[in-house]
Amino acid sequence: MKVSAQVVVIGGGVVGASVLYHLTELGWTDVVLVERKELTAGSTWHAAGGMHTLNGDPNVAKLQQYTVGLYREIERRSGQNCGIHMNGGLTLAGDRERMDWLRMAQARGRYLGMDMEIISPAEAKRMFPLLEEQYFIGALFDRDEGHVDPSGVTQAYAACARQAGAEIYQHTWVSDLRQRPDGTWDVMTDAGEIHAEHIVNAGGLWAREVGRMIGLELPVLAMEHMYLITEDMAEVAEYKAATGHELPMAMDFDGELYLRQERGGMLLGTYEQACVPWSPRETPWTFDQQLLTPDLDRIAPSLEVAFKHYPALATAGIKNVINGPFTFSPDGNPLVGPVPGVRNCWVACAVMAGFSQGGGVGLTLARWMVDGDPGEDIWAMDVARFGTWASLAYTNAKVRENYSRRFRITFPNEELPAGRPLHTTPVYDRLTAHNAVWGAGFGLEHPLWFQRPGEEPREDVTFRRSNAHPVVADECTTVRERVGLTECSNFAKYRVTGAGSAEWLQGLFTNRLPRVGRINLTAALDPGGHIVGEFSVARVGTDDFFLFGSQIAEAHHSRWFRGHLADGVRFDVLALSLVGLSLAGPRARDVLQSVTGVSLATADYPFMTFRRIDIGMIPAHVGRMTYTGDLGYEIWVAPEYQRALFDLLWQAGQPYGIGLFGFRALMSLRMEKMFGTWAREYRPIYTPAEAQMRSLRLDHDFIGRAAVEAELARGPARKLSYFDVTPDPAEPADVLGDEPIWHDGAVVGWVTSGAYAHYSARSLAFGYVPSELAVPGERFEVEIIGQRRPAVLLPEPVLDPAGERMRA
Ligand SMILES: Cc1cc2nc3c(=O)[nH]c(=O)nc-3n(C[C@H](O)[C@H](O)[C@H](O)COP(=O)(O)OP(=O)(O)OC[C@H]3O[C@@H](n4cnc5c(N)ncnc54)[C@H](O)[C@@H]3O)c2cc1C
Numbered sequence: 165m166k167v168s169a170q171v172v173v174i175g176g177g178v179v180g181a182s183v184l185y186h187l188t189e190l191g192w193t194d195v196v197l198v199e200r201k202e203l204t205a206g207s208t209w210h211a212a213g214g215m216h217t218l219n220g221d222p223n224v225a226k227l228q229q230y231t232v233g234l235y236r237e238i239e240r241r242s243g244q245n246c247g248i249h250m251n252g253g254l255t256l257a258g259d260r261e262r263m264d265w266l267r268m269a270q271a272r273g274r275y276l277g278m279d280m281e282i283i284s285p286a287e288a289k290r291m292f293p294l295l296e297e298q299y300f301i302g303a304l305f306d307r308d309e310g311h312v313d314p315s316g317v318t319q320a321y322a323a324c325a326r327q328a329g330a331e332i333y334q335h336t337w338v339s340d341l342r343q344r345p346d347g348t349w350d351v352m353t354d355a356g357e358i359h360a361e362h363i364v365n366a367g368g369l370w371a372r373e374v375g376r377m378i379g380l381e382l383p384v385l386a387m388e389h390m391y392l393i394t395e396d397m398a399e400v401a402e403y404k405a406a407t408g409h410e411l412p413m414a415m416d417f418d419g420e421l422y423l424r425q426e427r428g429g430m431l432l433g434t435y436e437q438a439c440v441p442w443s444p445r446e447t448p449w450t451f452d453q454q455l456l457t458p459d460l461d462r463i464a465p466s467l468e469v470a471f472k473h474y475p476a477l478a479t480a481g482i483k484n485v486i487n488g489p490f491t492f493s494p495d496g497n498p499l500v501g502p503v504p505g506v507r508n509c510w511v512a513c514a515v516m517a518g519f520s521q522g523g524g525v526g527l528t529l530a531r532w533m534v535d536g537d538p539g540e541d542i543w544a545m546d547v548a549r550f551g552t553w554a555s556l557a558y559t560n561a562k563v564r565e566n567y568s569r570r571f572r573i574t575f576p577n578e579e580l581p582a583g584r585p586l587h588t589t590p591v592y593d594r595l596t597a598h599n600a601v602w603g604a605g606f607g608l609e610h611p612l613w614f615q616r617p618g619e620e621p622r623e624d625v626t627f628r629r630s631n632a633h634p635v636v637a638d639e640c641t642t643v644r645e646r647v648g649l650t651e652c653s654n655f656a657k658y659r660v661t662g663a664g665s666a667e668w669l670q671g672l673f674t675n676r677l678p679r680v681g682r683i684n685l686t687a688a689l690d691p692g693g694h695i696v697g698e699f700s701v702a703r704v705g706t707d708d709f710f711l712f713g714s715q716i717a718e719a720h721h722s723r724w725f726r727g728h729l730a731d732g733v734r735f736d737v738l739a740l741s742l743v744g745l746s747l748a749g750p751r752a753r754d755v756l757q758s759v760t761g762v763s764l765a766t767a768d769y770p771f772m773t774f775r776r777i778d779i780g781m782i783p784a785h786v787g788r789m790t791y792t793g794d795l796g797y798e799i800w801v802a803p804e805y806q807r808a809l810f811d812l813l814w815q816a817g818q819p820y821g822i823g824l825f826g827f828r829a830l831m832s833l834r835m836e837k838m839f840g841t842w843a844r845e846y847r848p849i850y851t852p853a854e855a856q857m858r859s860l861r862l863d864h865d866f867i868g869r870a871a872v873e874a875e876l877a878r879g880p881a882r883k884l885s886y887f888d889v890t891p892d893p894a895e896p897a898d899v900l901g902d903e904p905i906w907h908d909g910a911v912v913g914w915v916t917s918g919a920y921a922h923y924s925a926r927s928l929a930f931g932y933v934p935s936e937l938a939v940p941g942e943r944f945e946v947e948i949i950g951q952r953r954p955a956v957l958l959p960e961p962v963l964d965p966a967g968e969r970m971r972a
Pocket of ligand 1 (some may be wrong): 175176178200203205207214244336339366367374391461487489491512514515516520521
């Protein structure tokens with residue numbers, strides 16, 4: 165065994181093997197993989213090997229597409245049979261919502277170049293004669309689905325990596341991990357120590373235990389999962405005889421089950437409601453290529469549906485029932501990337517669909533390690549999307565919810581209840597008393613809208629307009645015509661202090677730093693000129709700053725800032741030690757002026773001022789700006805003052821007709837002001853030139869500047885554009901995000917986000933299209949739930965394009 169290596173990958177399941185392979189592909193060949201038993205000994209060996217490209221997140225779908233396409237290549241290069249069966253797959257819908265979901269999935273696939281087809285029940289029956297047509301109203305057919313041999317794939321990755329110089333040590337257990345002061349690692353194994361620059365935790369079923377070796381509690385939980393294999397079936401043989409090929413795979417939403425051919429019989433797996441976590445606190449090290457006791461009673465409801473929908477299964481003999489554990493994160497997507505706060509420590513775990521996702525996970529992690537950047541938009545898989553609030557118990561609640569909803573639709577306006585409320589701010593009870601409908605982001609509850617008094621604070625889930633629509637319209641009117649009050653604690657808040665802070669931040673940000681007492685917007689870029697984040701920067705001293713950013717990216721962005729930290733500079737995540745309330749609307753100044761002695765007249769407190777002032781008796785930092793685009797203030801206080809602040813403002817606002825507004829109204833208001841948002845319009849796949857960001861000043865040096873200049877010189881290939889969309893008048897639906905944008909009969913771009921702008925009475929959308937088409941007045945179509953709706957590109961915000969309201 166080597167005594168030192170550049171990288172030690174811990175775990176030889178399909179994911180660890182893929183990471184090892186991709187590292188060697190990118191030229192890192194001094195790499196080893198350590199496996200406690202044999203390759204595949206964790207959850208990999210008993211997997212059903214199914215693979216598909218369909219995923220709710222288009223970026224993950226793209227990586228799944230890459231994974232599926234990789235198998236032939238590694239099979240060819242390694243000479244190892246991967247057992248590839250590309251039979252295609254049907255996703256079957258039994259009701260209208262599911263059909264809508266399939267139409268949207270097909271639409272998303274269009275701009276990723278996926279060739280998916282919506283077919284009728286009769287066509288589905290022709291492709292998959294086992295099904296009973298009457299239970300379905302349609303299906304999505306995807307040619308790029310199939311199944312592989314789990315062991316063959318893992319061995320093929322391993323063989324290719326070995327060919328390139330990687331070494332694999334089986335029957336070698338990593339028992340401890342110790343970091344040296346220089347950030348390198350001593351990897352302790354039962355066969356000796358390896359000194360490594362980097363470690364990768366690909367421990368699968370034991371990823372949690374490997375994390376604990378360095379005091380890390382990863383949000384991962386294993387669930388029991390069952391599938392059964394039938395005896396050979398005459399119907400399967402007849403199909404093969406008639407068509408010359410195998411049956412396609414089938415996913416059946418109603419039965420919460422999937423089916424595929426396995427030799428001469430069928431394999432049927434379920435995601436049952438009565439799901440059971442496995443080893444919820446600790447995975448035993450003694451577990452080795454074992455299976456769990458099957459419990460057919462638990463999957464009986466799914467089997468009942470299966471026997472109804474596919475009657476031939478009811479009479480087929482059962483040859484084998486497999487029950488095995490595999491891991492999930494709280495939202496079902498993998499955990500990938502550098503562990504925040506720990507140098508040279510990487511994870512690739514919680515991969516619940518190793519055969520759809522393992523290749524993409526390996527590729528992006530390897531790029532991240534070798535190039536310092538994953539090279540794709542992997543936000544949905546970033547380990548930093550969870551904070552410390554994702555505890556063991558939270559993970560348990562969320563993973564069970566997620567598992568049991570595997571084949572359920574999560575509507576875009578749906579807030580799932582498990583593990584909530586967990587994080588709340590002091591005004592939570594006040595807002596609940598005002599009938600708040602709550603959502604959660606990064607673990608924190610925030611008000612979505614305020615139901616009318618006496619009515620149940622509940623939102624109907626839908627792809628179209630919900631019962632919130634008219635109420636949110638009223639909230640928007642309150643803001644635009646009088647004054648609205650909302651909570652704004654759901655921003656990430658950071659404080660940067662210490663000698664050299666200004667110089668450090670200036671080297672990270674695209675905009676000039678504001679003067680003391682001022683606030684401005686800026687972007688941060690990677691060296692390739694892609695957007696790392698968008699922040700409001702408030703300066704309270706020469707070397708003293710508050711930064712405000714996207715809350716969901718708090719761990720993601722703080723990892724980035726800390727990764728670039730300069731000597732002498734202190735970077736603190738303020739989290740809920742700073743909470744906020746925001747006043748917005750033409751009477752906002754009147755309300756605030758009535759409770760402070762500081763003059764708020766525009767001459768004294770102009771737009772984009774940020775100062776420490778007292779509101780009543782409450783010490784606060786007050787920024788004169790809001791995301792509504794109206795006259796407004798964001799008021800930041802220590803949490804112990806937030807209730808008093810709320811009461812004070814609410815009281816003071818009564819003569820001015822104050823009302824509460826929530827996140828839904830905010831999204832509507834920002835759309836009519838053409839304000840983009842992080843994770844939708846601004847993501848690491850876009851550049852500031854593409855995103856048309858105004859916070860770009862080329863008068864100072866900053867990370868990514870050379871790339872920006874080069875792009876500006878040649879002109880961006882695509883541009884963020886703003887559209888007025890005409891919804892179907894019979895059944896209006898607004899864009900949700902990720903819809904394809906059509907032009908002259910071809911898909912030319914995609915929607916990033918949108919909303920109904922209540923106050924302007926228009927349905928609006930943001931999206932990226934090729935620069936040559938990004939011309940005001942140009943006509944497009946946006947595909948909304950299977951319908952191509954007209955959209956025209958707008959030159960400027962539909963409301964107050966000169967920005968007079970916020971400067972008033
Ligand atoms: C019944 C069932 C059916 C499934 N069907 C499918 C399917 O159809 N399609 C699909 O895509 N996925 C399927 N899966 C999921 C799939 O199995 C997983 O996504 C995949 O196996 C995850 O691989 P992994 O490498 O992350 O983890 P694992 O396979 O668990 O690998 C982790 C490895 O790390 C090793 N290890 C851990 N700690 C240490 C240590 N300290 N020292 C040394 N070695 C260590 C372990 O021994 C193990 O071999 C199924 C799973 C089950 C249970």
